[in-house]
Amino acid sequence: MRATALKFAAGLGAVTLAMSMAQPAFAGKLQDVLSRGKLIVGTGSTNPPWHFRDESGELVGFDIDVAKIIAKGLFDDETKIEFVNQASDARIPNIVTDKVDITCQFVTVTAARAQQVAFTVPYYREGVSLMMPAGGKYADYAALKAAGGDVTVSVLQNVFAEGMVKAALPDAKVDQFESVDLMYQALNSGRADAAATDSSSLRYYMKQNEGRYVDSGYSWNPQTYACIVKQGDPDWLNFVNVALRESMTGTMFPTYKAAYERWFGESPSEPKIGFPAEFR
């Protein structure tokens, strides 16, 4: 019996030793990624227009295009990416445990999250917008607001939904729905006068259904989206920041612009030539 216990302990010791020796010397994430030859990106697969699978099963969306901009900066080849599929809850754990090099998955920048992970520069500002049927009863936000209690707004069910709509339309009736399809159905059937949801989702939906809907022209509830990386590696963070910033202000702007137009159906404002406006 004692012999068995000894063997067991020896085995455990050997495994621990082997594992501690298997840990490579840390040379910085940027060097790791370059020598590996591909970028490992954490993202999701169920939220258009950010990250979802198209009809052929390819992962596409604005987050995916942002990741490709970073891979292009690393390898001059946007295909050298391995996407790791993760649930929204897994975004921060997968960064902290080194499962992925970077996560681009509509992560809202908050001070609380910045204590656990490092945020890159932002690449989009999300908000909430109102969408109405084209040529319907109400033409724009002013008309909706003027109608007061006569307006019904359909919204995706969640704890904050009621307050979110009331912040823009204090007197409107709020109808909550369990899924996106039901929310849009309420609008189509006339049960609701407007649908309130993420601006990006509305823009994408309007692009899919050209001419059938109009935007109210008012958006509120700002949230900033950025990628996240592990804390404690300034070279890696700086590299990603440069790649992202130059896609919005510099040489890679055409790529960013094409992605923006593809997923949101409108063009981002062109960087002004001359003084770099981000330093103003």
Added chain:
Amino acid sequence: MVMDAFLAQLWIARWPLFDGFLMTIGISVGAIVFGTILGCIVGIQLVFGSFLVKLPFRLYVDVMRGTPLLVLILAAFYIPAVMGLSLSASQAGTLALGLFAGAHIGELVRGSLQAIPPGQIEAGRAIGLRFPQILANVLLPQALRSALPPWINTGVELIKGSSLLSMIGVGELLLKTQEVIGRTFMTIEFYVFAGILYLIVNITLDVLGKSLERRLGARL
């Protein structure tokens, strides 16, 4: 018209859904094979092992059976990563399901071994059989037969439990279904479809198990 739209989308999504279905089956089969081997070892040790040998197996079974499967899955995905061993999501998922199955099957085997009257071991000894021979020729054939119905049950639990792997990003049936819903917004239709697929697999497994039981029972 709604049905036509759904069928059209289902046709477009057939291959991803089929891949997810295969992944669900593959992971469940892997987990049940791993779990069965582990479970037999555990069950035998729990009955015949000395106190010190029993202790770690007892601990393993109680921890596994007392922990929610989702917690086990997250643990199998993150704990090795912290120790510097990076498992892919599907490896971690199969490991978690296999360890979970091993504990449950271990208890099944223990129960059915203990249900065999001790007189049989004594009789085996009396005719000069050694313990491994008694185990292989007398005890296990009976024990595994009586463990078959709950074993099928564990298999059904594993197939259903594999849907939790969507949480760590394994592309099994549920996640593939969610991906299709993300694109088509046909929430209820596709969830019902996935539910029916799970149901068909589990009912098939149940029917297979029942017929196997009858055949083996007849030979007793």
